[in-house]
Amino acid sequence: MRIAVIGAGGVGGYFGGLLARAASGDTPALPGGRVGLLARGRHLEAIRRQGLHVESVHGDFTVRAVASDRGRELAAELGVTPAEGADLVLVAVKAYSLPDAMDEMEPLVGASTAILPLMNGVDHLDALGQRFGRDRVLGGLCHIESAIAAAGRIRQRSRRRDITFGELDGRETDRVRRIAATFAAAGIPHRVSDDIVRDMWMKLIFISAMGGMTAAAQRPLGEVLGNPAGRETYERMVREAIAVARAAGVRIPADAFEQVMETSLGMDPQMTSSLQRDLAAGRPVEIDALCGAVVRYGRRHGVDTPCQQAVMALVQLRAAGAA
Numbered sequence: 593m594r595i596a597v598i599g600a601g602g603v604g605g606y607f608g609g610l611l612a613r614a615a616s617g618d619t620p621a622l623p624g625g626r627v628g629l630l631a632r633g634r635h636l637e638a639i640r641r642q643g644l645h646v647e648s649v650h651g652d653f654t655v656r657a658v659a660s661d662r663g664r665e666l667a668a669e670l671g672v673t674p675a676e677g678a679d680l681v682l683v684a685v686k687a688y689s690l691p692d693a694m695d696e697m698e699p700l701v702g703a704s705t706a707i708l709p710l711m712n713g714v715d716h717l718d719a720l721g722q723r724f725g726r727d728r729v730l731g732g733l734c735h736i737e738s739a740i741a742a743a744g745r746i747r748q749r750s751r752r753r754d755i756t757f758g759e760l761d762g763r764e765t766d767r768v769r770r771i772a773a774t775f776a777a778a779g780i781p782h783r784v785s786d787d788i789v790r791d792m793w794m795k796l797i798f799i800s801a802m803g804g805m806t807a808a809a810q811r812p813l814g815e816v817l818g819n820p821a822g823r824e825t826y827e828r829m830v831r832e833a834i835a836v837a838r839a840a841g842v843r844i845p846a847d848a849f850e851q852v853m854e855t856s857l858g859m860d861p862q863m864t865s866s867l868q869r870d871l872a873a874g875r876p877v878e879i880d881a882l883c884g885a886v887v888r889y890g891r892r893h894g895v896d897t898p899c900q901q902a903v904m905a906l907v908q909l910r911a912a913g914a915a
């Protein structure tokens with residue numbers, strides 16, 4: 593299987609690193625597998641110079657992999673023709689990087705390509721479908737805490753590091769089975785979902801409230817939920833996002849609110865979100881793909897989302913001030 597990883601950062605560097613490791617060595621777990629990483633800047637230079645180093649609570653490793661900032665170059669190195677394309681393109685960029693990243697994906701996507709995004713949010717399914725054809729696109733998400741610690745180095749810190757994915761219509765197709773077998777060979781915990789759109793929305797319902805509130809308040813989750821007004825706003829955001837998902841025709845479980853609140857209250861009170869950390873560090877933020885998506889879908893389906901809207905505005909204004 594020829595695999596291109598679009599964005600070898602926290603998510604793509606970790607899972608791409610595991611895939612590249614499985615495809616390398618004298619007796620590879622993925623015989624005939626080839627893995628290429630799209631990266632850029634100093635991170636790319638370091639990967640080319642000394643390989644990709646992964647420091648993980650599940651075991652450290654260093655792997656040599658084909659890497660480039662040009663999709664055309666990756667395609668050539670992987671031996672991929674434009675007509676055929678790579679077998680699997682994993683998309684792991686931040687939402688605001690997707691338009692440029694799709695330009696680089698162009699030479700890697702052909703007749704035999706499955707595109708599997710691992711990003712938070714749901715809008716990217718439409719963006720990828722419009723650009724490359726909806727039948728090429730699978731749904732996916734991951735549970736992991738991982739980031740670029742330094743150029744060429746990924747630090748993965750969470751107990752969970754798993755991928756959930758599936759066809760958008762829920763069928764268990766040959767390509768889903770092939771991808772699952774590839775993940776299994778690479779030691780990537782995974783689950784095939786029969787309703788990945790619901791699963792992606794469930795994650796969005798949680799992360800729009802969790803990421804949005806911790807970022808807007810610049811306080812850890814425990815403090816947000818420990819403050820009566822913070823807790824009420826958080827709960828309203830969850831209810832708004834559930835109402836939007838239902839109005840959009842997503843089969844959200846009857847106890848979705850209880851599930852999301854149980855998850856939220858069960859987390860480490862010191863937990864912070866990457867949205868919060870990105871905002872504090874003056875980096876671009878993914879708020880438009882999180883609260884922004886809930887607000888947009890709400891407008892489309894006639895559902896009011898005042899708390900999601902207010903939190904989005906606060907984060908956007910803070911981000912604009914930090915820029």
Ligand SMILES: NC(=O)c1ccc[n+]([C@@H]2O[C@H](COP(=O)([O-])OP(=O)(O)OC[C@H]3O[C@@H](n4cnc5c(N)ncnc54)[C@H](OP(=O)(O)O)[C@@H]3O)[C@@H](O)[C@H]2O)c1
Nearest residue numbers: 599601602603631632684685686689693711712736737738
């Ligand atoms: N990290 C986590 O623990 C985690 C967990 C669950 C879900 N997610 C989701 O997964 C997605 C990816 O997040 P992440 O944390 O992995 O992001 P990240 O660490 O910023 O990684 C993305 C990488 O892609 C690179 N990139 C973007 N566009 C590129 C291009 N055109 N050419 C070459 N390289 C390009 C970025 O380079 P630059 O830095 O130069 O832009 C960056 O190195 C997001 O939607 C996030 O919400 C993340």
